[in-house]
Amino acid sequence: MTADSDLVRLVQGGQTSAYEELVRRWSARILAVCHARVRSAHTAEEMAQEAMLRGLRAISSLNDPAKFGPWLCGIAVRVCLDWLKCGQARQVSLEALGDGHAESWLAQSGEAPDEVAAKHDDERRLLAEVAGLPESYREVILMYYYEDVTYADVAQVLGVSAATVNARLTKARAMLRERLSGLQR
Amino acid sequence: MMHCEEYLLYLNARHDGELAAEQCAELEAHLAECSHCRAAAEGFDSIDAELRQAFAPRRAAALALTDRVLAEVRAMSDAAPTPAPGPRRPRLFGELSFADWGRTLLASAAGFLLAVALFRSSPAPQASPGHVLTAATSAQPAGRMVLASGPVQMRAINQAPFFGCVDGSPIKPASVVRTGDNARCELSLAGGNMVRLDRNTEITLHKPDRVEVNSGRLWAASKAATPIEIVSYGCSIKADSPSEVAVERQPKSMRLVVVDGAVNLSTGKESKQLAGGQQVDVAEDKVLVASSQSDPLLETAWINGMLANRSAGQQEFRQRVQGLLAQIGTAKLSLLYEDELRRLGDGGAPPLVAYLESTQDAPQEAKRIVAARIVADVSQPRRIGDLVALLEDQSPEVRYHAARGLQRLTGRDQGLTAEAWKGDAAAEREAAYQKWQEWWTANRDKYAVRIQRVPAWLMS
Numbered sequence: 001m002t003a004d005s006d007l008v009r010l011v012q013g014g015q016t017s018a019y020e021e022l023v024r025r026w027s028a029r030i031l032a033v034c035h036a037r038v039r040s041a042h043t044a045e046e047m048a049q050e051a052m053l054r055g056l057r058a059i060s061s062l063n064d065p066a067k068f069g070p071w072l073c074g075i076a077v078r079v080c081l082d083w084l085k086c087g088q089a090r091q092v093s094l095e096a097l098g099d100g101h102a103e104s105w106l107a108q109s110g111e112a113p114d115e116v117a118a119k120h121d122d123e124r125r126l127l128a129e130v131a132g133l134p135e136s137y138r139e140v141i142l143m144y145y146y147e148d149v150t151y152a153d154v155a156q157v158l159g160v161s162a163a164t165v166n167a168r169l170t171k172a173r174a175m176l177r178e179r180l181s182g183l184q185r
Numbered sequence: 186m187m188h189c190e191e192y193l194l195y196l197n198a199r200h201d202g203e204l205a206a207e208q209c210a211e212l213e214a215h216l217a218e219c220s221h222c223r224a225a226a227e228g229f230d231s232i233d234a235e236l237r238q239a240f241a242p243r244r245a246a247a248l249a250l251t252d253r254v255l256a257e258v259r260a261m262s263d264a265a266p267t268p269a270p271g272p273r274r275p276r277l278f279g280e281l282s283f284a285d286w287g288r289t290l291l292a293s294a295a296g297f298l299l300a301v302a303l304f305r306s307s308p309a310p311q312a313s314p315g316h317v318l319t320a321a322t323s324a325q326p327a328g329r330m331v332l333a334s335g336p337v338q339m340r341a342i343n344q345a346p347f348f349g350c351v352d353g354s355p356i357k358p359a360s361v362v363r364t365g366d367n368a369r370c371e372l373s374l375a376g377g378n379m380v381r382l383d384r385n386t387e388i389t390l391h392k393p394d395r396v397e398v399n400s401g402r403l404w405a406a407s408k409a410a411t412p413i414e415i416v417s418y419g420c421s422i423k424a425d426s427p428s429e430v431a432v433e434r435q436p437k438s439m440r441l442v443v444v445d446g447a448v449n450l451s452t453g454k455e456s457k458q459l460a461g462g463q464q465v466d467v468a469e470d471k472v473l474v475a476s477s478q479s480d481p482l483l484e485t486a487w488i489n490g491m492l493a494n495r496s497a498g499q500q501e502f503r504q505r506v507q508g509l510l511a512q513i514g515t516a517k518l519s520l521l522y523e524d525e526l527r528r529l530g531d532g533g534a535p536p537l538v539a540y541l542e543s544t545q546d547a548p549q550e551a552k553r554i555v556a557a558r559i560v561a562d563v564s565q566p567r568r569i570g571d572l573v574a575l576l577e578d579q580s581p582e583v584r585y586h587a588a589r590g591l592q593r594l595t596g597r598d599q600g601l602t603a604e605a606w607k608g609d610a611a612a613e614r615e616a617a618y619q620k621w622q623e624w625w626t627a628n629r630d631k632y633a634v635r636i637q638r639v640p641a642w643l644m645s
Binding site: 045048 | 228229235238248261
């Protein structure tokens with residue numbers, strides 16, 4: 001497989017089309033990063049799209065092509081922060097969110113409200129619990145379940161070790177199990 | 186001496202296939218003695234399964250997002266022929282810094298390596314790095330190569346030699362593009378139309394809306410407001426938008442299949458309007474309506490393999506698989522359709538499994554049995570979970586094939602032969618189903634196949 005760094009160099013050399021393969025490789029993880037921050041599935045998709053296009057426009061400023069993933073992830077975080085900053089009115093605290101929160105957090109773009117409402121209760125409850133996890137745990141869960149990735153893939157984006165990813169996933173899954181069993185009691 | 190909390194980390198990593206063999210053995214030894222950790226192991230399995238199910242729509246959303254971003258990137262590339270380089274891109278010799286030279290050389294080297302990798306086994310003319318970069322950076326492209334399943338070459342219409350063309354490469358107007366023995370490819374044309382080339386096919390892309398088929402087989406979809414014109418064997422085929430056609434160029438004839446929509450065929454001496462489903466042969470300026478019309482789905486079945494292994498275009502692939510399935514038991518030559526489905530191999534299993542899951546209560550037993558039989562015959566180990574789920578199907582025949590597939594992949598029957606899954610002994614089936622579930626929960630790590638993203642140009 002062509003390395004990210006080689007593709008980045010091709011883009012920097014003027015072959016914009018090489019960026020398409022980078023998009024295919026990174027879009028799910030970038031979407032996960034955004035989703036962990038903006039807490040709305042639809043908005044996260046907009047933020048991720050914006051981040052990836054900003055990445056293309058700014059790629060000439062990337063000095064270390066091998067770090068394309070973390071660099072793009074940084075752009076995604078900044079895009080989300082900008083959005084949150086500009087849209088204070090839209091920002092809702094988790095505590096203030098009612099039953100509709102899970103739907104907003106998870107709704108697929110284009111998904112009709114009726115279809116969302118028809119989702120299985122257990123599934124909705126689980127996703128609402130994911131939304132309520134502390135950010136570092138929520139982020140690792142989203143990144144791991146948005147696509148088939150290894151701990152090393154997640155670690156590369158987050159700038160942590162694979163062992164840390166394991167620790168966060170272990171804790172996050174344990175918290176989810178505990179919270180769900182608490183709800184069932 | 187480690188504590189249970191540390192073994193939880195081991196358990197989690199083992200569940201995800203991330204634990205080293207040595208630590209696995211250590212964990213097994215601990216689990217043999219610790220009921221608390223054994224219970225925790227089950228907990229990991231269940232929460233993981235629930236999360237995977239809950240995130241399925243989000244994974245689909247991520248794929249859709251990828252398609253949207255790719256469309257934007259292509260639009261940006263088309264709008265600006267020399268886009269991304271920015272201030273670092275050297276424009277004048279005198280302006281080059283040492284770093285600029287390094288970057289340029291690296292880019293050239295990367296292009297060269299890609300080209301060499303593509304053509305190391307090809308007898309065709311060797312690629313040169315200069316060609317790759319020159320082609321990629323000049324003039325407004327008429328199209329772009331979206332994916333290729335092997336080495337594809339292109340050259341300007343009146344120039345030699347051919348050079349390597351990788352995924353995403355822009356294709357200038359008046360370019361010749363050809364595939365070899367082991368490659369098919371898809372080109373996205375400026376304006377929104379799309380063409381696909383079969384193996385051993387050569388086309389000339391005169392303009393985004395004019396394609397000439399020199400040899401081989403071409404599939405074209407006219408989706409945009411600008412109708413595409415296909416030229417071959419002295420004929421002109423003007424596709425009205427939207428339409429889908431397939432053209433096969435032979436040395437002394439040409440076959441046109443109108444898959445969908447309507448086209449006008451002109452030989453210079455006569456002109457014919459053809460509708461979806463019609464097919465004609467043209468030889469010596471005569472248009473002959475084929476005496477036996479074959480199904481356009483079969484005529485264009487060669488594109489299925491391209492669709493089976495890519496993330497984008499899954500809806501088109503599902504529709505084609507369902508179209509093939511719909512003919513089984515209906516068409517005279519059902520076996521041809523079944524053969525096409527089998528030819529897709531493991532890549533064709535997901536739409537078939539989805540069909541089986543969505544038609545549990547539908548009265549389409551014959552088609553469901555065929556789908557189950559194919560899934561059982563062609564699936565790879567990553568489909569074991571799907572096959573276990575099919576053991577609960579209401580149809581005895583579907584259950585039988587699911588059990589047969591599991592036996593083929595695992596060498597096990599969990600105490601109930603495939604034939605017995607057709608029987609009425611519900612209690613026995615339930616017990617065996619539980620065993621399969623437990624076995625799969627305990628062993629799926631061993632069978633886990635992480636689906637690696639394979640660059641499209643390496644796809645077989």
